Amino acid sequence: MSKVVELSRVVKVYGKGELAVKALKGVDLEVSEGEFLCIMGPSGSGKTTLLNIIAALDKPTSGEVKVCGLNLAKLSEEKLARFRLRNIGIVFQFHNLLPDLTALDNVALPAIIATGDIKESRKRALELLEWLGLSSGAQHKPFQLSGGERQRVAVARAIVNKPRLLLCDEPTGSLDYESKLRVLELLKRINVEKKTAVIVVTHDELVAKYSTRVLRLVDGRILESI
């Protein structure tokens, strides 16, 4: 299977001099197509930093990052944005839906950026919301949806452009048990049915049950494979 993510000796340092904080201390990681990877670790272990670097939202201080076979260091900010748009879906802990748009428009947005076809994008977004059982809330603004529904809309937004890689940062962190299960089942469904590689960073042990591989990140280093 081809590699979707290849990290080699990735180091990330925040700040300079005496105030410098090493968030990642030489991380090596490979993720294959169709894999469901769970990266666990306590708060401050560097999970979100690792995810941001894979998502091309942040640059490593040193080391090499290849996503979908492309070395991200060589791309400009604009090209990185377009690369993310077409290859990576991101789900944040607090859904981060745009409060000014309806659920339907939130889901359609990445497709509109990619194609410019508003009608077709909204059609595709509606199909996706139906697939997720959320069509009744399509015209609702985020504040009109429950926490679980918002997170599922956020997942729909992340996969509307059919990305090869889905990155989730604590996707169940702010949800109750019922909602957690629904979101995790959804992520598994996307992983299996759409063959999308999924990386979830979390400290929720429940996520591990849905994963094909679990890694533990402690103090900026990957310690063990479970």
Next chain:
Amino acid sequence: MNWRFVWFLALRYLVSWKKHSAIIVVVIAGSVFLYALTYSMLCGLEYATLSRTLGLAVPHVKVEVSPRDYSKLAELLESDTRISAFSPRLLCDSLLVVGESSRGVRVIGIQYSLENRVSKISRYIVDGSWSVRDDECVIGVVLADKMNVSVGESIYLLLPTGSLWKLRIRGVFETSISEIDSYVVYVDLSELENRLGGDKTYCVALRLKNPSEASMVADWLKEKGYRASSWEKLAGNILRLLEVERFYSNALIGSVLVITSLGIVNIMLMLTESRKKSIGVLKAIGATSREIFSIYFVVSLIYGVLGYLVGLVGAVAVAEALKEVSVEFLSEKITVPFILDSELCFLSLVFSIVVSTISCAYSAYRASTIKPAEVMRFE
């Protein structure tokens, strides 16, 4: 760059930010309203002042010529299509005497049939008639009041030659220009010429089809060897005064622009700050910095155009309702019309777009430079 996405989100934002959008549009509309109305009044003031002055105190072009050369000049003037009419005048300063009262006056000798085509004085006759002949005169209402005379009564003019000329008042005019109403006496040109004797100089007043060609016509006449002056030169003081008026109006409009812009900058920065995370998300899902900047820029353009339309409609409505206002200018009360022409409408559009884009450019720039990883880090 994906412009459809930019417009899609800009329009969604406009609808979603109803309250803030309404405030910004009202602020821009208010400044456009003030700008358009102030400028239309200023244009009206210029128009009213110049149209009153031109043809009354000042002709479009004045040419000085001796009576011997007048017929040659008349031939030249008749051949030029830019000139619609001309009238010879003979000027002298005299003393007007009524009983024991006397007053210094400017006597203007005219051929009333020709003067009628050049001067607007006949429109301002309030008593009697304008057609002066032989030993008749037409005087201003202020002069008539001060000398306590009226139409049909006699006055005496003590000419520079020392001779006394008895005249009957044929008409009284009221132009509301105090210099004219209290100082000018119109008499018959040939009578005055006979009484003054000698080779006096005619001041030929020209009326042009297009007053803005006055300088060109004056230059052309100078090339032909005549002493000619255009109204721009003759009414130089009034033009300078209008320039000062324009300067202060521009300063006022500039202040309005700065205050309006500061208000909008505040609102837009507040909106940008409150949507920081949304902007971070947009960038995280694939929008570029240029697209983020364009979204805010398009929003500001729409504010500008909406503000312009609302402000202009308000200004047109007020201008149409009031039509004109009375103001005091050069210690005289004049009626100033509101002049809202297409040039002013275009300038108002430029004004509103400048206000909105300058005000929103900084917040748009701030939005475009937001780093998604940084705003996401602090949940």
